[in-house]
Amino acid sequence: MPLYELRNLTRRYGRAAGGRVALDGVTLTLDKGELVAILGTSGSGKSTLLNVLGALDRDYTGEVLLDGRELRGLTDDAAAALRQRTLGFVFQGFHLVPSWSVRQNVALPASFAPTPVADLAKRIDEALERVGLAGRGDDLPAALSGGQRQRVAIARALLLKPPVLLCDEPTGSLDHATGASILALFESLHRDEGFTVIRVTHEERVTAIARRVLRIEDGRLVDDRRQRPKESV
Amino acid sequence: MRAAALVDLVARDLKRSLRTFSVAAVGITVGVATLAFFLALSAGMREVVLGRIFPLDRVEVIPPETSVGSVLSVLGAAPAGIEPSQVGALRRVPGVRAVLPRMRFAFPTSGRGGRAIFGRDVGAGEIPADGVDPALVRPDLLEGADFSDPDARSSHRACSPSAACAEGEYCIYPQIPWPTTPPQTGRCELPIPAVVSPYLVEVFDGVIAPSHHLPRLGGVLLRQANGLVLEWDLGRAGLGSARQGTPRRVYAKLVGISRHAMDLGITVPLDVARRLNREYAGDDAAGTFSSVVVYLRDASELTAVSGAVRAQGLEVRTSGAEQMGLLVTAITVILTLASVITVIVAALNIAHVFLSLITERRGEIGLMRALGATKGDVRAIVLGQSFALGLLASTGGLLLARLAAYGCDHLARTRLPPFPFKPDVWFVFSPQLVAGVFAFGVGACVLSALVPARRAANVEPASALSGGV
Ligand SMILES: Nc1ncnc2c1ncn2[C@@H]1O[C@H](COP(=O)(O)OP(=O)(O)OP(=O)(O)O)[C@@H](O)[C@H]1O
Numbered sequence: 001m002p003l004y005e006l007r008n009l010t011r012r013y014g015r016a017a018g019g020r021v022a023l024d025g026v027t028l029t030l031d032k033g034e035l036v037a038i039l040g041t042s043g044s045g046k047s048t049l050l051n052v053l054g055a056l057d058r059d060y061t062g063e064v065l066l067d068g069r070e071l072r073g074l075t076d077d078a079a080a081a082l083r084q085r086t087l088g089f090v091f092q093g094f095h096l097v098p099s100w101s102v103r104q105n106v107a108l109p110a111s112f113a114p115t116p117v118a119d120l121a122k123r124i125d126e127a128l129e130r131v132g133l134a135g136r137g138d139d140l141p142a143a144l145s146g147g148q149r150q151r152v153a154i155a156r157a158l159l160l161k162p163p164v165l166l167c168d169e170p171t172g173s174l175d176h177a178t179g180a181s182i183l184a185l186f187e188s189l190h191r192d193e194g195f196t197v198i199r200v201t202h203e204e205r206v207t208a209i210a211r212r213v214l215r216i217e218d219g220r221l222v223d224d225r226r227q228r229p230k231e232s233v
Numbered sequence: 234m235r236a237a238a239l240v241d242l243v244a245r246d247l248k249r250s251l252r253t254f255s256v257a258a259v260g261i262t263v264g265v266a267t268l269a270f271f272l273a274l275s276a277g278m279r280e281v282v283l284g285r286i287f288p289l290d291r292v293e294v295i296p297p298e299t300s301v302g303s304v305l306s307v308l309g310a311a312p313a314g315i316e317p318s319q320v321g322a323l324r325r326v327p328g329v330r331a332v333l334p335r336m337r338f339a340f341p342t343s344g345r346g347g348r349a350i351f352g353r354d355v356g357a358g359e360i361p362a363d364g365v366d367p368a369l370v371r372p373d374l375l376e377g378a379d380f381s382d383p384d385a386r387s388s389h390r391a392c393s394p395s396a397a398c399a400e401g402e403y404c405i406y407p408q409i410p411w412p413t414t415p416p417q418t419g420r421c422e423l424p425i426p427a428v429v430s431p432y433l434v435e436v437f438d439g440v441i442a443p444s445h446h447l448p449r450l451g452g453v454l455l456r457q458a459n460g461l462v463l464e465w466d467l468g469r470a471g472l473g474s475a476r477q478g479t480p481r482r483v484y485a486k487l488v489g490i491s492r493h494a495m496d497l498g499i500t501v502p503l504d505v506a507r508r509l510n511r512e513y514a515g516d517d518a519a520g521t522f523s524s525v526v527v528y529l530r531d532a533s534e535l536t537a538v539s540g541a542v543r544a545q546g547l548e549v550r551t552s553g554a555e556q557m558g559l560l561v562t563a564i565t566v567i568l569t570l571a572s573v574i575t576v577i578v579a580a581l582n583i584a585h586v587f588l589s590l591i592t593e594r595r596g597e598i599g600l601m602r603a604l605g606a607t608k609g610d611v612r613a614i615v616l617g618q619s620f621a622l623g624l625l626a627s628t629g630g631l632l633l634a635r636l637a638a639y640g641c642d643h644l645a646r647t648r649l650p651p652f653p654f655k656p657d658v659w660f661v662f663s664p665q666l667v668a669g670v671f672a673f674g675v676g677a678c679v680l681s682a683l684v685p686a687r688r689a690a691n692v693e694p695a696s697a698l699s700g701g702v
């Protein structure tokens with residue numbers, strides 16, 4: 001069974017007839033263990049798509065199945081539980097709580113776990129080490145650079161090892177080298193730890209590491225191409 | 234979400250917004266403080282007014298149309314009395330715990346005394362007096378005092394101005410004023426034991442003693458093992474004399490302060506009242522009671538017992554307790570209302586603070602939802618914050634009220650002049666009051682957060698996240 005099955009997914013903002021169509025009849029299938037890049041210009045509907053995939057936005061028409069379950073049919077609590085168990089998010093904005101330490105920010109997903117997370121401190125250390133921020137746990141987000149904040153957000157997504165990572169990438173605010181190292185991080189998460197990584201980006205170069213590149217324009221899927229990933233970016 | 238995680242998040246959020254929240258909580262603290270303060274004050278007042286001035290656990294039963302009779306009795310008129318059989322019937326009324334028949338002196342008396350305590354005699358031209366069953370008074374007596382008719386215990390030895398009585402006895406001459414020739418001879422008798430009411434002591438200590446620069450009686454009497462002895466002229470007073478019998482001077486010794494003593498006057502053993510009434514007012518006055526105090530099992534039985542009393546053709550003397558109770562209640566209601574309004578305004582303010590915090594933190598709420606928080610979790614976090622805020626604010630308010638009450642009590646003790654029934658403690662913080670006010674403060678906080686909590690729970694995660702920082 002594919003991880004995601006999207007059939008004729010349409011997302012309209014505003015009143016049904018005259019509203020802006022952010023996603024327009026998207027049909028596609030995503031498999032487990034894929035490293036997918038979704039490429040599109042600003043305003044093309046990437047974030048909207050990611051929100052639908054993340055069950056954060058269920059106000060769509062068409063069908064979206066995750067592990068065979070239609071997302072719109074879930075209760076609110078079931079959708080929350082699904083996010084808690086299955087999905088890790090990295091948002092376009094980092095969404096760190098400024099007055100919490102890095103560790104506290106990374107620990108946040110554990111607050112919503114139904115049972116206490118065993119070895120939480122160790123998991124936090126591991127996640128921080130994985131993103132290259134070992135030893136920065138007690139800093140406040142304000143003491144970190146933009147790239148480091150992005151890494152904190154990634155560590156937070158990794159904390160409970162959800163099988164699927166959904167990443168909305170603001171690489172625009174990062175310099176080339178920093179962007180490249182974060183790309184490499186995702187690649188290694190995919191390759192070495194088997195995460196399914198679905199990333200959206202407007203940067204062509206980001207697609208280099210992906211095995212599959214989807215291109216959307218004005219909410220429509222215009223290209224779905226599989227490729228052999230390049231070794232480096 | 235697990236409770237531990239909730240507590241952790243709530244605590245962290247409170248710490249983060251400490252300043253905002255403390256400003257918001259000040260209103261709750263002040264409201265809770267004033268509420269507790271006024272409720273405790275009125276509870277204190279209620280205790281003084283209804284517990285000590287107008288006890289609610291008893292009614293005084295009097296013969297019909299006695300309001301005139303009791304005044305006349307001072308002047309020597311014989312009032313219609315309550316028959317012993319009627320006392321027995323009262324005792325059998327359901328809801329009655331005990332009955333205390335009183336026999337009023339049906340003839341005038343006057344007296345003076347207290348030189349040993351006051352340095353000079355303090356007198357009264359009219360001393361109302363009555364007699365009660367000694368058993369009721371016994372617990373209130375000074376140690377070693379004997380509250381019974383001293384007639385049987387006295388030596389009755391002959392005495393005269395030149396032949397004094399033995400220690401403890403007084404020479405009682407057959408008449409006053411004393412004829413000078415021939416010199417009188419009297420008989421040695423023990424003084425009549427008497428008790429006075431705490432009300433009288435309060436009035437004396439609060440009004441009479443300060444204005445006449447006399448020591449306060451309450452403390453002195455209790456320390457003075459010997460008691461206070463009064464010269465007591467029977468059958469003769471400023472306003473007239475008894476219709477029969479020969480006026481003479483006896484001695485009364487104050488041996489205790491009792492709630493069962495008459496309010497303004499002195500109370501002696503029933504046998505003494507009976508004997509003296511027979512002597513100075515006739516057999517009728519000695520055979521009936523002037524009033525009966527009926528003690529209720531419970532203050533709530535008041536109406537039922539009053540009805541049963543009237544059914545017997547007797548009357549219940551209204552003590553003013555009900556009116557005073559109503560007055561205290563009215564004042565309490567007004568002050569409580571003011572405090573409650575304070576709390577409500579504060580709660581509205583808290584609601585406002587929460588709403589703006591939620592607007593400010595929409596992104597954060599969206600994040601939590603993305604990380605697996607349910608709507609219920611988000612609601613619980615907001616309500617948890619308001620609950621914690623309520624706990625802190627209410628605790629602070631109650632502490633404040635307690636401190637203010639201590640301060641006021643201290644000021645009243647040290648700065649206010651004495652007056653009748655001046656309480657040592659003006660505030661009563663009962664556990665129910667503390668719990669109730671606490672619950673009210675916490676409840677107001679939580680209620681104020683209900684709407685904000687719902688709004689937070691309904692934040693759309695997707696749109697909240699897109700507006701993020
Ligand atoms: N809440 C909303 N209400 C109305 N229109 C919206 C809303 N969110 C997005 N849109 C519109 O939907 C379209 C797609 O937006 P989306 O945020 O998905 O773009 P994007 O591809 O993520 O762009 P960017 O790369 O700049 O982040 C845009 O035209 C946007 O204006």
Ligand SMILES: [Mg+2]
Nearest residue numbers: 046047092168
């Ligand atoms: Mg976007």
